[in-house]
Amino acid sequence: MFAGTQTGGTPLLDESFFARDVVAVARELVGATLLVGGIGGVIVETEAYDQEDPASHSFSGPTRRNAAMFGPPGRAYVYRSYGIHWCLNFVCRESGRGSAVLVRALEPTDGLEAMRARRGLDDPRALCAGPGRLTQALGITMAHDGARLDTPPFRILPHSGPAPALVEGPRIGISKAMDLPWRFGLAGSRYLSRPFPRA
DNA sequence: GGTATGATTGACT
DNA sequence: GTCAATCATACCA
Numbered sequence: 001m002f003a004g005t006q007t008g009g010t011p012l013l014d015e016s017f018f019a020r021d022v023v024a025v026a027r028e029l030v031g032a033t034l035l036v037g038g039i040g041g042v043i044v045e046t047e048a049y050d051q052e053d054p055a056s057h058s059f060s061g062p063t064r065r066n067a068a069m070f071g072p073p074g075r076a077y078v079y080r081s082y083g084i085h086w087c088l089n090f091v092c093r094e095s096g097r098g099s100a101v102l103v104r105a106l107e108p109t110d111g112l113e114a115m116r117a118r119r120g121l122d123d124p125r126a127l128c129a130g131p132g133r134l135t136q137a138l139g140i141t142m143a144h145d146g147a148r149l150d151t152p153p154f155r156i157l158p159h160s161g162p163a164p165a166l167v168e169g170p171r172i173g174i175s176k177a178m179d180l181p182w183r184f185g186l187a188g189s190r191y192l193s194r195p196f197p198r199a
Numbered sequence: 200g201g202t203a204t205g206a207t208t209g210a211c212t
Numbered sequence: 213g214t215c216a217a218t219c220a221t222a223c224c225a
Contacts, residue, residue, distance in 0.1 A: 047206070055206070057221095065221065082207050083219035089206085102206055132207050173206055193207095 013158055014150035015074035022048045022092040022099035023182060029090070029101060030166055030186050031159030036138040037152075039111030041128060044186040045104040045193055047171045049089070051097040054176040058098035068146045069098040076154070078135075078145040085132030088140050090149060090156075104172070104183075105129045107191040108137070130193040169196045 013032065018025055026048035034040045049056035057066040057079065068077040073093035077100050081087045089100035106128035108115055115127045115137035128134035135141075149156055165187035170178050172194060185192050 049206070057206075060222085063221075079206085080218095080220060082205060082217080084217065085207055087206060104206085130207070171206070175205085 011158060012150050013074075013156040015072065017158075018073035018090060018092045018149070019094070020092065021094050022050050022101060025090070025092050026101045026182065027166060027184050028159075028163075029103075029156075030184050031164040033109070033155075033157040033159075034103065034106060034138075035110055035155040035157075036140060036144075037111075038155075039114050040138055041106040041109040041191075042186075043103060043105075044107050044189040044191045046184050047102040047104060048099070048182040048184075049102060050099045053180065053182075055171065055174040055178075055180075056099070058100070062098070066098065069100050071146060074149050076140075076144050076147045076149060078140060078142055080142070081132060086135040086140050086142065087131040088135050088138075088144075102131060103134065104131050105185075105189075105191055105193045106134050106137075107186075107189060125191060129191050133193075167196045 026046040029043050029046050032043050034043055051058045058069045062070045065079055068075055069091055073091050075091045077089040077091050078086055088103045092099045092101060108124050108127045116122055119127055119137050127137045167185045167187050168181045169183050170181060171183045185196055
């Protein structure tokens, strides 16, 4: 499908996967595997941010911070949150709009010991359950802003098999466009940053 | 120039 | 449940 790049026989998600509607990409990323330098796990929670969405950093047009959102799709957009944490996004593009998927939580599968060392704790359920936590566990910083996602240290492997069951709900921590159900999670996952409101 | 605000987390009552 | 940490960006003068 979107197996554009072959690395050791492993199909990686590349620019063609991300050059589509950001909500569709956010849904399809749940179940994919994100590795940075071989360390990471299965994406279990994402959020979509579109340029026509008042909650998006791209809403008011390009700035120094959000420049990556207006560059090519399939790149990382990394920003500082609350002056303390980093947040990792995947840049998407459809009809020239700046948009991105925020990666909110992983189920750790690879490099558990490295993640434990970086996070300073053992519980796998707390290693990557939150946007600031997973960037710390994976060693993501501003240095990765604008980096290609189909090139080392990044590797993103698509979900294989039937599409996993998703849950959806309002996005976390925003004060605008709170009605949009653009947060997506892997149904039944115990690695979410927060529970989804019951339907 | 100054000031308010977060796409968060961890500690604490 | 409440609250502080900490700083780049956004917005106003």
